[in-house]
Amino acid sequence: MLTAEQLTKRYGRLTAVDDVSFGVRPGVVTGFLGPNGAGKTTILAMLAGLVRPNSGRVLLGGTPLRERPPEARTLGVAIEACGAHPGRSARQHLRILAGFARLPQTRVEEVLALAGLTEAAGRRVGTFSLGMRQRLGLAAALLGDPEVLLLDEPANGLDPEGIRWLRTLLRERAERGRAVLVSSHLLSEAAHTVDEVIVVSQGRVVHAGTIADLTPAGGVWIRTGDPGPLIEAVARAGGRVTPDRAGGRYLVEGLDAPALADLARRARVDLHELTPQTTSLEDGFLKLIGRQS
């Protein structure tokens, strides 16, 4: 379990991260969503112990990061570039990291295979595409088979097959009881991969929960030749009615379609239309981060 407690980070006058708290649970892939500049990378860097917060703290397995720095077996991190020397091969790079972390060299071949880099392992990293560098960064993060994995935009530069591979890999880790936090600025991409989401906007957490919760409850459109009695009945039942004069219909909020049908029947009003309003996941997300769709 990795916990952020009231993290705040300022750069000069800019408060990039403002009192952020959340938990990343084992057995769950948590998506970390927000528009560009929302503060995702800064938060991930604080979680990894790479950036020091102005206030707040990070707990890993209940212990503050400052008291016990993370090691490869507890925390795997892939933020920004993979950091490999362009003149080294992928295998050499991983062997060096494994040596620093006192991990067996046999683990290098395992993570190369996991990342789909076995064939390219002898090539110089300088010749790698962005997608291959992403895979190498992920391989490095996986070296210690860590309890918690933090990945910043790992899908960047991956082709559709690579994205499918990444999803499977993250899901398998969660199924093995590991915790995964994966950032993305694309909801559509995250929706396929994650169980839960933390949404940040302007340095603050604006939503923490399931993806389904991002979809706001919509209203119901009704159309009828005799609206008066039905509008009265809706108001008595606690619903709100907004007329759409141009379309000749009404948007009812606070009551669902079956309840409205029931009210109409009892008020002896013929309904010509009864349509639940559909709001997409993307609409909910954009609303949450303060953008119009």
Ligand SMILES: Nc1ncnc2c1ncn2[C@@H]1O[C@H](COP(=O)(O)OP(=O)(O)OP(=O)(O)O)[C@@H](O)[C@H]1O
């Ligand atoms: N080292 C720094 N010095 C000054 N400002 C910074 C620094 N790092 C980040 N910022 C600022 O903090 C804010 C949050 O940036 P951050 O990179 O964490 O956002 P992000 O959500 O990861 O965005 P992106 O997806 O574009 O990387 C931005 O306004 C950014 O300009």
